[in-house]
Amino acid sequence: MNPNPYINEDLQALAETVRRFADEKIKPGFLERDKTREFDRALLREMGELGFICPEVPEAFGGLGMGCVAAGVIHEEIARADLSFSYLNLLASLNSQILYKYGKPEVVRPWLDKIREGRAICAIALTEPRGGSDAANLRLRVERDGDFYVINGEKTSISAADQADITVVFGRTGTPEDGAHGVTALLVPMDTPGLTTSRFDCHGQRSIGRGSIFFENVRVPVSHRLGDENKGFVQVMHGFDYSRSLIGLQCLAVARAALDETWEYITQRQAFGQPLSAFQGVTHPLAQYDTEVEGARLVCLQGLWLKDQGLPHSAEAGMAKWWGPKLAYDVIHQCLLCFGHGGYDRGLMEQRLRDVLGFQIGDGTAQIMKTIIARTRAGRKNVPA
Numbered sequence: 001m002n003p004n005p006y007i008n009e010d011l012q013a014l015a016e017t018v019r020r021f022a023d024e025k026i027k028p029g030f031l032e033r034d035k036t037r038e039f040d041r042a043l044l045r046e047m048g049e050l051g052f053i054c055p056e057v058p059e060a061f062g063g064l065g066m067g068c069v070a071a072g073v074i075h076e077e078i079a080r081a082d083l084s085f086s087y088l089n090l091l092a093s094l095n096s097q098i099l100y101k102y103g104k105p106e107v108v109r110p111w112l113d114k115i116r117e118g119r120a121i122c123a124i125a126l127t128e129p130r131g132g133s134d135a136a137n138l139r140l141r142v143e144r145d146g147d148f149y150v151i152n153g154e155k156t157s158i159s160a161a162d163q164a165d166i167t168v169v170f171g172r173t174g175t176p177e178d179g180a181h182g183v184t185a186l187l188v189p190m191d192t193p194g195l196t197t198s199r200f201d202c203h204g205q206r207s208i209g210r211g212s213i214f215f216e217n218v219r220v221p222v223s224h225r226l227g228d229e230n231k232g233f234v235q236v237m238h239g240f241d242y243s244r245s246l247i248g249l250q251c252l253a254v255a256r257a258a259l260d261e262t263w264e265y266i267t268q269r270q271a272f273g274q275p276l277s278a279f280q281g282v283t284h285p286l287a288q289y290d291t292e293v294e295g296a297r298l299v300c301l302q303g304l305w306l307k308d309q310g311l312p313h314s315a316e317a318g319m320a321k322w323w324g325p326k327l328a329y330d331v332i333h334q335c336l337l338c339f340g341h342g343g344y345d346r347g348l349m350e351q352r353l354r355d356v357l358g359f360q361i362g363d364g365t366a367q368i369m370k371t372i373i374a375r376t377r378a379g380r381k382n383v384p385a
């Protein structure tokens, strides 16, 4: 990756180390994992042992305290090799932050260690069959029964639903009229009795996969609550600003890989007695996308840098989340065309195209991100929905 004001020498060295690991260990299985629809647990552990999973977790919680920009650098390098594999980094970073901020230490600490070491995967379950954009309107039933919460209902479109070991679940403890103020977040081990899962046949990101999680009288101790009762949505949802910047970086790293390969290819491939690079019709679209990728990457890094400084970054995160995946899709599409008929075969480019498309929907669509940006600029009361 190009150095810039956010990436000092240490982070550049980190990026190079992660890239060597990703090139050697993760890239070779990129196409195969799409077919088998499984990721490699041993490789995940190796990544954990090297400190490449949620390195931003503060030392007080067993982490390395390296900051969110460092986490972003790692996300980029893993995504460059395989976007789906870097989904594991994303889930680890997003969920670890929720666990250490809002969980009871005696409950969450063992899970935090396992996630960081690559020995456990934590999913996040917000979306329901009735809709995901209007997230505060969720209906999964959570009722208090003494020292337990009892959960009933379905979450759907949950990444890694059938591969995760635990999940953060948002359910309704208040009334539907309470909206965002009647939602409680819980940490639920996936082997809890009454919990079952399904797996969808996804267009991309197939080694992670998505599916439903069904809850039938699933009981979790009250100690597994994350944040306060009825405040789960308001408190915990702030964490999504973090994942949005990371998603932008992940997708743009895939776009960068596609661009690098395409620049190389067009100097080799001949047409009309010249390399393709002799034709401005080939180079100018690539030059334009290259410019936009460099710019969009800075927006993502800015979001992470602001987070590291403890400063507001919701608008930057929203920008990263809608722009990064959309731009990456357009870039890879253009790159694929430069490869002619070869780009249309099953292979690197078409899989990248399928993989990045998922992030135009997952974690919130462009419309929802633009509403968030509009609210930070024009004020929430002036931008109702």
Ligand SMILES: Cc1cc2nc3c(=O)[nH]c(=O)nc-3n(C[C@H](O)[C@H](O)[C@H](O)COP(=O)(O)OP(=O)(O)OC[C@H]3O[C@@H](n4cnc5c(N)ncnc54)[C@H](O)[C@@H]3O)c2cc1C
Pocket (backbone or CB within 6 Å): 123, 124, 125, 126, 127, 130, 131, 132, 133, 134, 156, 157, 158, 159, 160, 205, 210, 358, 359, 361, 362, 363, 364, 365, 366, 367, 368, 385
């Ligand atoms: C690859 C992938 C991974 C995912 N992983 C997870 C996960 O791990 N956990 C999880 O909880 N969910 C996950 N999801 C679900 C995802 O968060 C939802 O799909 C998303 O929030 C949109 O919700 P929806 O699909 O119900 O669309 P809807 O809410 O039904 O929206 C449909 C369309 O209408 C538009 N729309 C809706 N409301 C408005 C509005 N007010 N203004 C303008 N346009 C609007 C939307 O932008 C969208 O284009 C994932 C989805 C995908 C594709």
